[in-house]
Amino acid sequence: MRLVCLFIPLFPLAARLRSEPDLKGESVAVFEGNGNAARLLAATRKARQAGLETGMTLPQARAILPKLVARGRDRESERAAQEALLEIADSFSPRVEDGGEGVAYLDLEGLPGLYSLAPREGGEGQGEGGSVSPKTLNSTRSPERDLARQIIHSAEKVGLPARAGIAASKLAARVAAGLPDSPTVVPAGEEATFLAPLPLSRLTPALEIAQMLERWGLSSIGELAKLPEGEVASRLGETGRELHATACGIDPRPLEARLPPPCFSEGMDLEWPLLSLEPFLFVGRAALNRLLARLESQALACTRLELLLKLDPDGCDARAIELPAPTRDAKTLVTLVRLELEARPPGSPIVGFLFTARPDRPRSAQLSLFGPAALSPDRLATTIARLASMLGADRIGSPRAVDGQRPERYTITSFAPSPPPALALPPQSGRGLLSVRVLRPPVALEVITDSRQSTVDSRQSEIAERGGRGDAETRGRGERPISLKSINSDGAFQITGTVKVAAGPWRMEEGWWTSDPADRDYWDIELSDGALYRVYRDRVSGSWFADGIYD
Amino acid sequence: MGVAQALALERFLEGKGLAKKPGATLLTGSGAKLLRASDLAPVPSTPVSSLLATLPALDAILSGGLPDRRLIELVGRRSAGRFSIALAALACATARGIDAALVDLGDQLDPQAAEAAGVDLARLLWVRPRRVKDALGAAEMLVATGFRLVVAEMGLAPRGGRFVPDAAWVRLQRTAQTQGSTLLLFSPYRMSGIAADAVVSAGFPQPIWRGTGRAPRLLAGISSRVTLEKLGRETPNRSASMDLYVAEALSPFSRGSFSLSSRALTPFCHPERSEGSTLAFPKLMGQILRCSAPQDDKVMGDAPARALDCRLSTVD
Numbered sequence: 001m002r003l004v005c006l007f008i009p010l011f012p013l014a015a016r017l018r019s020e021p022d023l024k025g026e027s028v029a030v031f032e033g034n035g036n037a038a039r040l041l042a043a044t045r046k047a048r049q050a051g052l053e054t055g056m057t058l059p060q061a062r063a064i065l066p067k068l069v070a071r072g073r074d075r076e077s078e079r080a081a082q083e084a085l086l087e088i089a090d091s092f093s094p095r096v097e098d099g100g101e102g103v104a105y106l107d108l109e110g111l112p113g114l115y116s117l118a119p120r121e122g123g124e125g126q127g128e129g130g131s132v133s134p135k136t137l138n139s140t141r142s143p144e145r146d147l148a149r150q151i152i153h154s155a156e157k158v159g160l161p162a163r164a165g166i167a168a169s170k171l172a173a174r175v176a177a178g179l180p181d182s183p184t185v186v187p188a189g190e191e192a193t194f195l196a197p198l199p200l201s202r203l204t205p206a207l208e209i210a211q212m213l214e215r216w217g218l219s220s221i222g223e224l225a226k227l228p229e230g231e232v233a234s235r236l237g238e239t240g241r242e243l244h245a246t247a248c249g250i251d252p253r254p255l256e257a258r259l260p261p262p263c264f265s266e267g268m269d270l271e272w273p274l275l276s277l278e279p280f281l282f283v284g285r286a287a288l289n290r291l292l293a294r295l296e297s298q299a300l301a302c303t304r305l306e307l308l309l310k311l312d313p314d315g316c317d318a319r320a321i322e323l324p325a326p327t328r329d330a331k332t333l334v335t336l337v338r339l340e341l342e343a344r345p346p347g348s349p350i351v352g353f354l355f356t357a358r359p360d361r362p363r364s365a366q367l368s369l370f371g372p373a374a375l376s377p378d379r380l381a382t383t384i385a386r387l388a389s390m391l392g393a394d395r396i397g398s399p400r401a402v403d404g405q406r407p408e409r410y411t412i413t414s415f416a417p418s419p420p421p422a423l424a425l426p427p428q429s430g431r432g433l434l435s436v437r438v439l440r441p442p443v444a445l446e447v448i449t450d451s452r453q454s455t456v457d458s459r460q461s462e463i464a465e466r467g468g469r470g471d472a473e474t475r476g477r478g479e480r481p482i483s484l485k486s487i488n489s490d491g492a493f494q495i496t497g498t499v500k501v502a503a504g505p506w507r508m509e510e511g512w513w514t515s516d517p518a519d520r521d522y523w524d525i526e527l528s529d530g531a532l533y534r535v536y537r538d539r540v541s542g543s544w545f546a547d548g549i550y551d
Numbered sequence: 552m553g554v555a556q557a558l559a560l561e562r563f564l565e566g567k568g569l570a571k572k573p574g575a576t577l578l579t580g581s582g583a584k585l586l587r588a589s590d591l592a593p594v595p596s597t598p599v600s601s602l603l604a605t606l607p608a609l610d611a612i613l614s615g616g617l618p619d620r621r622l623i624e625l626v627g628r629r630s631a632g633r634f635s636i637a638l639a640a641l642a643c644a645t646a647r648g649i650d651a652a653l654v655d656l657g658d659q660l661d662p663q664a665a666e667a668a669g670v671d672l673a674r675l676l677w678v679r680p681r682r683v684k685d686a687l688g689a690a691e692m693l694v695a696t697g698f699r700l701v702v703a704e705m706g707l708a709p710r711g712g713r714f715v716p717d718a719a720w721v722r723l724q725r726t727a728q729t730q731g732s733t734l735l736l737f738s739p740y741r742m743s744g745i746a747a748d749a750v751v752s753a754g755f756p757q758p759i760w761r762g763t764g765r766a767p768r769l770l771a772g773i774s775s776r777v778t779l780e781k782l783g784r785e786t787p788n789r790s791a792s793m794d795l796y797v798a799e800a801l802s803p804f805s806r807g808s809f810s811l812s813s814r815a816l817t818p819f820c821h822p823e824r825s826e827g828s829t830l831a832f833p834k835l836m837g838q839i840l841r842c843s844a845p846q847d848d849k850v851m852g853d854a855p856a857r858a859l860d861c862r863l864s865t866v867d
Contacts, residue, residue: 372648372649
């Protein structure tokens with residue numbers, strides 16, 4: 001088995017710089033702890049050249065470098081950076097193990113053959129020309145080394161300065177990845193030879209064992225490997241036996257492949273509380289961009305965005321934004337977050353945040369040579385999301401006809417058109433139907449009626465009598481409207497005039513067994529202004545309404 | 552600048568009166584002459600194709616149908632047939648497999664009527680803004696998304712429509728031109744100003760009533776006249792008569808039997824008036840129609856009558 005170990009040196013610092021890329025090139029140090037007791041964990045090259053060392057306190061560091069940019073350790077950034085590293089590994093190999101703290105292992109079996117013909121994006125001389133051991137391992141070109149360079153280049157694209165080591169065991173690969181001359185390839189079966197000249201500290205033994213080995217006069221891994229295994233075990237116990245086996249290049253630990261994560265997260269602990277929206281969106285936009293870049297690397301899109309805000313001094317605020325279709329458009333997501341926070345402000349300063357994206361496959365469309373062009377699913381999803389945030393989710397969709405009798409009925413579903421036909425159809429003129437504008441809600445009317453019976457009513461009375469019903473049911477239907485005037489109108493829409501022609505009534509009754517029945521007498525009305533209205537009288541309340549205009 | 556100054560400037564640019572000055576080889580080519588904008592040759596524009604049809608009358612005055620890459624405004628008062636034209640355009644587009652969008656400022660679409668008019672509802676995106684500003688923003692977004700046909704129906708009395716800056720309309724028109732979309736704007740009064748590529752007005756409607764005297768009155772449709780008031784820089788003033796009929800009036804109710812989906816009859820058919828196999832549909836010319844099949848009570852009850860396909864015949 002061949003393995004690649006991806007390793008991020010100074011991982012807390014690298015994660016921090018990934019979240020705040022503007023700090024690259026500055027003297028930055030990451031501290032762990034609070035106040036003056038904070039200890040330096042990692043520092044940039046510029047800061048180290050100024051004399052900063054691991055373990056220094058913040059006052060000591062400030063004394064050496066007054067302009068030092070000090071940052072606390074950000075677990076959220078580190079977790080996001082680790083996920084990003086694993087996703088990069090996932091994009092190359094189906095079997096990836098999370099080594100924790102900036103370490104990931106990839107199963108390399110069969111991969112060099114796949115990637116050997118791919119163009120190298122990382123450049124020829126990258127990582128070569130170093131001064132540290134074993135140069136011979138890096139001087140030759142091989143498909144494995146080319147693949148490792150591609151992996152390193154991909155990691156650098158997401159802001160992670162990675163090193164890679166390739167070997168047959170996890171330990172040898174990890175040690176090889178720790179060497180500055182990256183990538184380092186350890187030939188199969190030569191792990192012991194590779195490890196022999198390296199210092200014992202590369203095996204990261206426990207402090208007591210390291211001191212013991214130093215007293216024995218051992219300085220390199222090879223010297224430990226030459227000792228008899230039984231003698232080492234009798235003096236150092238089981239730990240010593242494992243350390244000896246490791247020094248001999250024997251690492252029995254298998255690769256433990258991880259399951260793909262169900263969601264993607266990006267977040268940040270802020271150095272200071274944010275009170276207003278714009279600064280938050282500034283840092284949030286960067287996090288969303290990183291999140292979407294990770295989704296894109298997996299050929300996924302965001303179908304639901306969850307936002308967790310850490311509030312000052314304590315507490316949190318969780319939101320969820322449902323998207324009508326998967327999207328990778330950062331501008332849309334930022335707009336949605338803005339609208340969400342403007343609608344419901346968190347109420348306290350924000351000291352941290354976490355974006356979680358539920359992934360889904362983006363919609364794809366097949367272009368047609370001869371038929372009408374299909375809409376781009378990505379652009380359509382983005383537009384629908386923006387319109388839904390602007391107008392409300394219930395104000396956009398695809399209408400559907402509903403069974404029933406009430407004219408105002410409708411339902412709306414999500415817009416998901418089928419693919420267009422393969423061939424363009426010839427244009428056809430419309431049927432010339434007169435349609436009705438539905439007035440939602442109906443406009444209340446003040447109606448003056450004429451009580452004379454209409455001819456239609458006499459005909460309906462005749463029908464009712466045939467059906468065995470009495471004439472009482474039809475009584476009252478002959479209140480023919482002669483004048484209309486809208487009431488309680490807001491002034492924008494008025495209906496006023498005398499009736500020129502009135503046709504009706506037509507009875508409509510629905511849902512008499514429900515709590516919201518409809519029992520109406522409908523009329524078609526031509527007013528003196530020439531407009532045609534559909535009005536009705538509610539038989540229960542006796543009120544008049546206009547619920548449509550023929551137009 | 553006065554006329555004399557303009558002529559002097561023109562002479563100056565042509566180099567007249569400057570011969571005495573050595574080396575005064577001022578601009579003398581055609582490019583130096585001042586020209587009025589109206590004298591300029593028309594800028595060749597993108598070829599326009601008419602791929603979308605609406606109604607015969609409108610197609611006739613638009614020389615075949617709705618042109619691509621254009622903002623077309625249709626102005627008309629209440630009951631002039633604006634909404635029917637909008638649905639006809641949507642029906643023609645969606646029937647050809649083209650996705651279309653309706654920006655419905657007044658929230659006045661009746662999906663049942665749209666379906667009856669031939670609109671493929673699955674291909675229609677219905678957007679219901681509450682303000683004119685939102686409607687314009689939505690229309691621009693939809694055009695930019697690539698919808699081939701976007702219908703912006705501004706309702707009966709849009710508030711603030713007169714205060715929309717001209718730049719917004721020009722922007723919409725440019726977006727439609729760039730994206731290859733047709734943007735149909737339906738409004739009660741001219742809103743788009745100079746930005747519209749074509750302006751059509753619908754005249755005063757004349758309702759068509761059937762039945763006179765003691766006979767029952769029934770609305771059969773309207774007759775209106777559409778006029779092409781503007782096409783590019785021209786004012787052709789071509790007009791055509793447009794007749795629109797209600798769905799029931801299109802069917803041959805007066806004689807014989809026919810098949811009709813109950814969808815066309817709703818909401819005016821009701822079981823209350825059913826008697827055995829005879830149903831009364833007074834909307835249909837005030838005549839009693841006989842339903843020959845089916846006879847299931849559930850069909851004409853308040854249960855879904857969608858699948859009903861009655862065989863109806865008139866009863867004298």
